[in-house]
Amino acid sequence: MNSSQPSTQQFVEVKEIRDSVVYLKGGGLRQILITSGINFDLKSETEQNLITSGFQNFLNMLDFPIQFFIHSRKINIENYLQKMAEFKEKEPNELLKIQLDEYVNFIRTFVEQNAIITKKFFVVVTYDASPINIQAAGGFGGGGLSGLFQFIKKKKTSQPNTELTSSQSLQQLSERTDQVLSALNQIGLKAAILNDEELIELFYNLYNPQLTERKISLPERSEKNKE
Structure with missing residues (x-):
């Protein structure tokens, strides 16, 4: 360089x-x-x-x-899907595990096929x-x-x-x-x-618009809190 x-x-x-x-x-x-x-x-x-x-x-x-x-x-849903996967691993009920798998696959496919903008x-x-x-x-x-x-x-x-x-x-x-x-x-x-x-x-x-977005949300704090 x-x-x-x-x-x-x-x-x-x-x-x-x-x-x-x-x-x-x-x-x-x-x-x-x-x-x-x-x-x-x-x-x-x-x-x-x-x-x-x-x-x-x-x-x-x-x-x-x-x-x-x-x-x-x-919209970025990777963190949410990761939490659902962790929840599924801890679920002892096999039927609920199958339903969670179907739910995660549905959400992932839906977001991939539809541009959901935040x-x-x-x-x-x-x-x-x-x-x-x-x-x-x-x-x-x-x-x-x-x-x-x-x-x-x-x-x-x-x-x-x-x-x-x-x-x-x-x-x-x-x-x-x-x-x-x-x-x-x-x-x-x-x-x-x-x-x-x-x-x-x-x-x-x-x-870095092409990279995974870091989350910024309206903080649950005082409007004048600068900490």
Whole structure:
């Protein structure tokens, strides 16, 4: 391998992940929230109007850019099937063993023949030394790895801002995150800050879509828990 060729890490905008915060090479700070979803079509007209109005108010009160990010992946059932196989080995009833075998084969065949997609919803909260051009960054939308990094990428300045990663900057990011968490809760969405392990898993899944997905789910913990 030619050592003069740039390494993959040079193309990754993330500098480090620490205390539930993503530190970017350009100096920016990010926190990523995982949120629940709402089946809008099953809501009554009154409920739909309340949700729409609440979401509109949420967007209007923002004075900083955020990104809504959907991560879609084919469902991974290998761990579930492995648990069923272990359960079958411990089952003393031969008839139940046969039924478990048939069940596992049915589930495996069904998933192989039908693309079952799971979707996870994220909100990226930002803090930068200088404002981001939202249009240039692709707006609030975008999905997948390219959409995420189009948003978190910012133009490098000639002089690094040494104050950006100070406690004051982290406090500003935390206050913005609290604001977003509160607003999401008001429209009926549960949200939680991804901790370090969950952030690593998210980026692992984004960079390795062909590999087995590592599980990320909405944690059963306080929305502001960063541990």
